[in-house]
Amino acid sequence: MLDHTLLNIPAPRFAEVVTWYTAALAPIGYTIQKEFADTAVGFGPDRTSIVFWLAAKKVPAQHPSAQKDAAAGTEVGEGGKGTVWGAHVAFRAKDRTAVDAFHEEAVKAGGTCNGKPGWRHMYHPKYYAGFVFDPVGNNIEVVDHGVGS
Incomplete structure (x- = not known):
């Protein structure tokens, strides 16, 4: 059983991505529960x-997006706009309506x-x-398995 998941976000885009997740996760009842200045934010249904x-x-210098930034003349790790980490995270929804609302809000x-x-x-x-790429390219899914639907 998983306890928690953490996505690394490019530091220059952190505030933008936190704002996006705040809106996108609201339909499934996830809100910001803990913050560490401008370095980390934790979401969940409660504290x-x-x-x-x-x-x-x-962005690690060896990461393909960092190499793309360098080739484009952008300082490595300071503003990559493409897919950076490429993770897939799935959140469970209580019903199909929540899946639809997540997708619309995201x-x-x-996204x-x-x-x-x-x-x-x-x-x-x-x-x-439903699936949405976040602002830095992570594939975020919200799923209902039909239990009680």
């Missing part, structure tokens, strides 16, 4: 369940659709999910 963290980091807040809310029967008959 006893902080399960999703964002941390401000410089796109409205500046990029990576799969409209809908059935993904290839996973199982009640798998309903």
